[in-house]
Every structure is written in C-alpha cells, then in structure tokens.
Amino acid sequence: MAELFEDLPKPGPRAHVVGEELSTFSVDELVERIDQLKAEIGRLEQARAAKLASKQAADGFFKR
Numbered sequence: 001m002a003e004l005f006e007d008l009p010k011p012g013p014r015a016h017v018v019g020e021e022l023s024t025f026s027v028d029e030l031v032e033r034i035d036q037l038k039a040e041i042g043r044l045e046q047a048r049a050a051k052l053a054s055k056q057a058a059d060g061f062f063k064r
Helices: 027-062
Strands: none
Touching: none
C-alpha cells in the first residue's frame, strides 16, 4: 500500500523557531539549522545594505 503515497512530495527541513526546544535534535539537524540561520542572516544583511544605499542616495539628492 505504500506505493499509493510514493508520488507525494517529501517534506523539506522544518524552519527554525526561535526558542524551540533543541534537545531532541541530532548533531546533523543542529548543523542544518545553523546553516539555515547563517543563510538567512546573509539575506537580511543584503536587504539592509540595499535599503541603506537607497536611503543615502535619496538623502544626497534632496540635500542639494
């Protein structure tokens, strides 16, 4: 009967929840979470840099 469900997508890694209990995670799962969070930090830093550059450009334009 397992054949009926073979075409269903496999669930991906769960998103990290801040404050979540970590004692049930394996070392590999913890490493995966750390990698996810590092990637998200990089994404946030890029978004911040883009917004700062846009703000500085606007400030420079209106101060002339």
